[in-house]
Amino acid sequence: MKGKIPFVFTLCTLHFALLSSLCAQEITPPTDVKVFDTPNDAGNSITIKWKLSSQDSLLDGYEIHRSQDPVGEFIKIGWSIRGINTYTDEEIMYKGKILHEVKNKTEYYYKICGKFDTEFTSFSEVAGPTISSPQLFNKSKINVLIGVMALLISFLGFIRIAKRGGRLFIRKIAGLEALDEAVGRATEMGRPVLYVPGLSTISDIATIASLNIMGRVAKKTAEYGIPLLVPNRDPIVLTVAKQVVKEAYLAVGRPDVFKDEDVSFISSSQFAYAAGVAGIMAREKPGTNLFIGMFWAESLVLAETGAATGAIQIAGTDAMTQLPFFVTTCDYTIMGEELYAASAYLSKEPILVGSIKAQDLLKAIILTAMIVGTILMMLGSNVIANLFKV
Amino acid sequence: MKRTFPLVICFGGGIIFIIQFFIPHPVSKAIYDEALNWLIIVSVFAFAIALESLFRVHGTKIKRRKPGWGFSVIPLVACITVGAFGIIQGVREGTVFMKVFHYITVPMSATVFSLLAFYMASAAFRAFRATTTRATVLLIVAFLVMFGRVPIGPFVWKGLPDIIEWIFMYPSMAATRGIALGVGLGIIGTSLKIILGIEKGWLGGGGK
Structure with missing residues (x-):
């Protein structure tokens, strides 16, 4: 303990001596300031970049x-902590009022200084002028555009x-076969x-994928003359679901049912909603629950109540966190993309089946890119990985 | 006309918003914001249809004295009284509407949510019966993960958390990403099919 006190004291003295010497001497300012219109944005924004001071720390x-x-x-319009060499000067709004303005088509000049305690x-050097303007195309999304176009061409x-x-x-999808x-x-x-319907x-x-399947289920229930109960949580889904079921009954010539x-x-x-649907299951005892x-979290409440009533249950969702619950409680589970393939699978319409094959082709391309990208990354190249950056 | 008109609106709207996605210009953003406002307005009107449905279903049950009709009185009375208090007093803190929300709606939702614990136990009991090879693998992995995540797991064997981490990082993550990739492409594919009018099931009739 005795030895430690003089050591700490010496350290403090050295620290203060260093600070005093720094205040006394000039710290090099940031250099090489570059200003440019922020790319791929709606305007009213300018980006400033600079080379950090050599004594940044x-x-x-x-x-x-x-x-x-x-x-x-x-x-002074902004502040950036040490180690950061970029700042975006953009419009700041609060409750509909502009607190800080960056006008489009107006020339702006910028300069930067370093700050240490109360010293600067x-x-x-002054950088600029630069003007801000809105862009007509977001170049950073060009890979998305290429991907969508590839899917479209593959579709056709x-x-x-x-x-x-x-x-x-x-391939055979058990959940859809069992419908x-x-x-x-x-x-x-x-x-x-x-x-x-979720x-x-x-x-x-x-x-929407669920409503597509619902139409086909409604046709079957109309043919067999049994009630199809569709409880809804969303008013717009209710309106569409009602129309889908009504049209299906009309299509098979059973509007009376x-x-x-x-x-x-x-x-x-x-x-x-979960309690309401569980109540319907307990009272009406449906033979089949779809x-x-x-x-979300209500999936298990619904599926377990259904299992307790002894109904045959088929679930289909793309919610990955809920899939385990459905797998354990339902007789069949339509997983992820199978949900989107359902209408093609059930109707066997060539156009719809063709669209599924197009998705498969794109999936194969992405998987190949992932394997090649992983090998290239191990070799130190980010070429493939950068292609997928948005 | 009944089917063509929605298809034309869907195609037009779909193409406009695909293009909008790639244009950062303020005009493009204004169009998007306006469409969102329309969606909110349509949703509000749709609530009127939802209310009509609620009153029709429960009203019919009460009128025909169907079994359990007494339960139908509760949602109708609650809807009318709480709605009336909301209109008269507003929805500020301290009003009857907010008191009903805080002291009845929230605890009741929490009660249903907490039932999940019991449902999980019963679902796990069914899932963990080692009747097939896959169910046995599920049982072993589930046991390892649950045991490794509680303090006694690392206490029994220090290497257990590393195994759990490996299960989460590799087999589990690989499966999750595989599903996510399929879902992503499925969403894009279905959207394009709807926009191009290839997929018409949502119009009703159940397709061909």
């Missing part, structure tokens, strides 16, 4: 100053093959079929 950070006149008064380094190619009568193989059997079982038992909104593609109250609204609250769409 001794600074607290950097102050960014701006002016519209290179020899006029510069005003000298300013860097396979649809053409399918139309010419070419045989396109789709007819499940509806048939409910018919034999004289019980209704319960169809839960809890998400219509803007979720999983919900359709009951408006069978496609109903339960609640927009997640667990109130949970197809987007689900």
Whole structure:
């Protein structure tokens, strides 16, 4: 302990001596300041980059100053901590009011200084002028555009093959194969079929995929003359689901079997909806429960209640966190992409089957890119990895 | 016309918003924001349809004295009274509407959520019966993960957390990414099919 006190004291003395000497001498300012219009944006933004001070570790950070006149008064507009050499000067809004403005098509000049405690380094050279402007195309998304175009071309190619009568193989999907059997079982038992189209909104593609399957299930229930119960959480999904079921009943010539109250609204609250559907399962005892769409924590509440009533259950979702619950509680589970392949699989329409093959082709390309990219990365090249950056 | 008109709207809207995705210009953003506002307005009107459905379903049950009709009285009375308080007093803190939300809605939701613990136990019991090879693998992995995640696991064997980490980082992550890749392509593919009018199931009728 005795030896430690003089050591700490010496260290403090040295530290203060170093600080005093730094204040006394000039710390080199940041250099090589570059300003440019922020790329791929909606305008009102300028990016400033600089080379850090050679004594960066001794600074607290950097102050960014701006002016519209290179020899006029510069005003501090921002702050960046040490080690960071980029700052984006952009418009700041608060409650509809502009707190800081960056005008498009206006020339701006910038200079930067380092800050240490209450001291400042000298300013860097003035950089500019530069102007901000909105862009018409986001170049950083060009790889996405190429990907979508590739899928589109592949779509058209396979649809053409399918139309010419070419045989396109789709592997067996047990969950979809079992759909007819499940509806048939409910018919034999004289019980209704319960169809839960997920809890998400219509803007979720999983919900739309679910509605596609619902149309086909509704056709079957209409043919067999059994009720199809569709409880909904979202009002827009309710409207679309009602129309889908009604049209399906009309298509098989059984509009008389359709009951408006069978496609109903339960609640927009997640667990109130889960409790409501569990109540329907307990009271109506459906012979078949179909949970197809987007689900969250309520998935297990629904599927376990259904399992307890002894119904045959088929689930389909792309929610990866809910898949284990459905796998353990349902007889069949339609996993991830199988949900999106359902309409093609069930209808066997060449155009739809062709689109599935197009997806498979793109998947094969991505998998190849992943394998090649991994090998190249191990060899120190990021060429493939950079192609997929957005 | 009944099918063509929605398809034309869908194609037009889809193409506009695909192009919008690649244009960062403020005009493009304004179009997107406007579309979102429309969506909110449509949602509000759709709620009226939802309410109509709620009243029709429960009203019919009460009218026809169907079994359990008494339960149908509760949502209707709750909807009318809480809705009326919300309109009269507003939805500020301290109002009846907010008190109902804090002291009835939230605890009831929490109750249903907490039921998950029991459902998980019963689902696990069914899943972990080692009847097949796959179920046995699931049982062993689940046991290892659960045992390794509680303090006693590393206490029994220090190497257990590393095995758990390996399971999460490699086999589990590989499967998750495989599913995610398929889902991503499925979403893009389905969206394109809907926009191009190849997929028409959402219009009703159940397709061909």
